[in-house]
Amino acid sequence: MPSNTSIVYLKHPTEFPVPGEHFDAQTNKNFSPVLQDGEVLTRNLVISLDPYARQIGQPLDARGVAEVIESKNPKYPVGSIIHAFVGWEEYTVVPDLPTTRIIPEARESKLPLSSYVGVLGMPGLTAYAALKDIGKPKAGETIFISAASGAVGQLAGQLAKAWGLTVIGSAGSDDKVDYLLKDVGFDAAFNYKKRSTHDALKELAPKGIDIYFENVGGETLEAALDHMNNHGRVIACGMISQYNTSKPYGVKNLMQVVSKRLTIRGFIVADFHEQYFDDFFRDVKDLLVNKKIVYRVDEAKGIENAPKAFAGMLKGENFGKQVVKVADL
Amino acid sequence: MPSNTSIVYLKHPTEFPVPGEHFDAQTNKNFSPVLQDGEVLTRNLVISLDPYARQIGQPLDARGVAEVIESKNPKYPVGSIIHAFVGWEEYTVVPDLPTTRIIPEARESKLPLSSYVGVLGMPGLTAYAALKDIGKPKAGETIFISAASGAVGQLAGQLAKAWGLTVIGSAGSDDKVDYLLKDVGFDAAFNYKKRSTHDALKELAPKGIDIYFENVGGETLEAALDHMNNHGRVIACGMISQYNTSKPYGVKNLMQVVSKRLTIRGFIVADFHEQYFDDFFRDVKDLLVNKKIVYRVDEAKGIENAPKAFAGMLKGENFGKQVVKVADL
Numbered sequence: 001m002p003s004n005t006s007i008v009y010l011k012h013p014t015e016f017p018v019p020g021e022h023f024d025a026q027t028n029k030n031f032s033p034v035l036q037d038g039e040v041l042t043r044n045l046v047i048s049l050d051p052y053a054r055q056i057g058q059p060l061d062a063r064g065v066a067e068v069i070e071s072k073n074p075k076y077p078v079g080s081i082i083h084a085f086v087g088w089e090e091y092t093v094v095p096d097l098p099t100t101r102i103i104p105e106a107r108e109s110k111l112p113l114s115s116y117v118g119v120l121g122m123p124g125l126t127a128y129a130a131l132k133d134i135g136k137p138k139a140g141e142t143i144f145i146s147a148a149s150g151a152v153g154q155l156a157g158q159l160a161k162a163w164g165l166t167v168i169g170s171a172g173s174d175d176k177v178d179y180l181l182k183d184v185g186f187d188a189a190f191n192y193k194k195r196s197t198h199d200a201l202k203e204l205a206p207k208g209i210d211i212y213f214e215n216v217g218g219e220t221l222e223a224a225l226d227h228m229n230n231h232g233r234v235i236a237c238g239m240i241s242q243y244n245t246s247k248p249y250g251v252k253n254l255m256q257v258v259s260k261r262l263t264i265r266g267f268i269v270a271d272f273h274e275q276y277f278d279d280f281f282r283d284v285k286d287l288l289v290n291k292k293i294v295y296r297v298d299e300a301k302g303i304e305n306a307p308k309a310f311a312g313m314l315k316g317e318n319f320g321k322q323v324v325k326v327a328d329l
Numbered sequence: 330m331p332s333n334t335s336i337v338y339l340k341h342p343t344e345f346p347v348p349g350e351h352f353d354a355q356t357n358k359n360f361s362p363v364l365q366d367g368e369v370l371t372r373n374l375v376i377s378l379d380p381y382a383r384q385i386g387q388p389l390d391a392r393g394v395a396e397v398i399e400s401k402n403p404k405y406p407v408g409s410i411i412h413a414f415v416g417w418e419e420y421t422v423v424p425d426l427p428t429t430r431i432i433p434e435a436r437e438s439k440l441p442l443s444s445y446v447g448v449l450g451m452p453g454l455t456a457y458a459a460l461k462d463i464g465k466p467k468a469g470e471t472i473f474i475s476a477a478s479g480a481v482g483q484l485a486g487q488l489a490k491a492w493g494l495t496v497i498g499s500a501g502s503d504d505k506v507d508y509l510l511k512d513v514g515f516d517a518a519f520n521y522k523k524r525s526t527h528d529a530l531k532e533l534a535p536k537g538i539d540i541y542f543e544n545v546g547g548e549t550l551e552a553a554l555d556h557m558n559n560h561g562r563v564i565a566c567g568m569i570s571q572y573n574t575s576k577p578y579g580v581k582n583l584m585q586v587v588s589k590r591l592t593i594r595g596f597i598v599a600d601f602h603e604q605y606f607d608d609f610f611r612d613v614k615d616l617l618v619n620k621k622i623v624y625r626v627d628e629a630k631g632i633e634n635a636p637k638a639f640a641g642m643l644k645g646e647n648f649g650k651q652v653v654k655v656a657d658l
Contacts, residue, residue, distance in 0.1 A: 217583065236586045243584070250579015254546065255572070257565045257595040264593040266586040 004031035006059035006089035007306050016244045016314055019307035023060065031091060035072040038096030042066035044086050045329055048117035049310050049322045059087035063122055065113045067329065081106035083116045088306050090326060111288060113329065118321040119295040120285060122269050123151035126237060128280040129272035131156055134235045134265045135211040139164025142205055144224055147215035148189060149176040149296065151321035152237060156213050157186050158293045168204050170197060172316040183294050197223035211235065217242040218249035225256045236266040244314055296320030333360035335388035335418035336635050345573045345643055348636035352389065360420060364401040367425030371395035373415050374658055377446035378639050378651045388416035392451055394432065394442045396658065410435035412445045417635050419655060440617060442658065447650040448624040449614060451598050452480035455566060457609040458601035460485055463564045463594045464540040468493025471534055473553055476544035477518060478505040478625065480650035481566060485542050486515050487622045497533050499526060501645040512623050526552035540564065546571040547578035554585045565595040573643055625649030
């Protein structure tokens, strides 16, 4: 039986987590799990790093693509490739959960396996369903997307564009802005480290914003509220600037929610799964296969590099959806 | 022809408006309007004071109940009592607006005329429609209402109670808290000047809040967010603490909108008029006539006292819906 290296969450950080201090690799050299009925043992191939979900003393959770190498569940025979909740580790015992899904085409797919935890996984569903359900986009409207080159933002922007909106994005480097403008097809984009979101929106959204796809929080939210039109919608997807700080930013202009009759709505993607997953998967896979959309992935190599990649992601150092390649198929 | 005293808005205040400085009475001793077709001249009986709507150099706007004393509009003959947009003044020339409504029963009504600008007027519709449309109340849930003895809050609480909710209110004096508990029938109420909203909600809402009827903003909103349950709804009706301040409060815990999947939605009552007015008026009038609900009005006497009453209202000195009695019927 192989050894199993897992990334274990050690303690809560007060600011950004530090690899080695807040989470670290631990190797179990005598990994010999005995499966219960319904369980499968997976060899993990690629996992998604997401800015949430941490329980102290446990391997961190992740959606991943994995190969079943031992099975007590007839739905997932040995050799099948599944999309499931695994851990930040090489091997995981996966219980019989309704969120596990077999990927029949995985061994022949022209799409990289990381697609199934990115553009065709939870981040993709988030972009698609939240835009439809909360954003209620209408052709001719303007959307502003923060963290626009990230896991959710880059797809949200391309869907909004396809649905007839003017799309404006912010990102944290000139390279990311170039990617948004040249490869992704945003109408406008700016580097929020070089100019204030407030000034940029004044110039780039002269007719105001109808939808704000919120991934950042804090000052960015405050600036967006100032530029929203009456009846605007804020898709509160994430507020990454506020996750790992002991000094959360105070948003001072919430009066505009009243005066402009805005809606701000939070959600988790599981809320949308039943209603939207099939449509999403069909529509976005079709766009991908026909090369109508692009989707950039930032792939760290090896489970031992997951903490560093995660810490970097919280600081915006990743470029595209952050995943970790754990093993080759 | 009579003289006409109006309250004119002179300049924007930086903090609270001061009678004489920011608005003042002006008397036109030669008031002799010539009506155009469709217009009526009204003798104003009672007007509503509301914490919004000010244009410099003009008499302030208000919903009011008024007697038609001259008419070029066959819909509103001389002698009819109407509910209309008038001014903070004794007499107003009212154009032919769709928001003008005749009150056929006014001369025989057992309800005070102020009812038509309060519990049966815009504040009442606000409570009824916003609670239904944004609050989506379900029996067994808990609602928290700030400014709970005010124009909107006291009715919202009684409707929520009638619909099976546990109702908690905050107000700014012990008298108001007594009124909420003894006369209005709130399940719990507290004086926010004597204890923090955070501590009070911890004790009084041990199962958390499902709906927050927001009239105050700032720290109160922040405390309410901390106590909201997953999928909670915030009815952003007003943020009176934030209207007249040069130092708006920064709300630091909007992350909870994401993590608890909250909805915060602003509105203006006109958004709801068409869909809800008839149901509202029938339901609430029935409750009132059958003495199933109470509704406290704070009545200033004489148009010249409107500025003082308005300034007091912004500081929470009113007790109940603030109106000005301009003249007897």
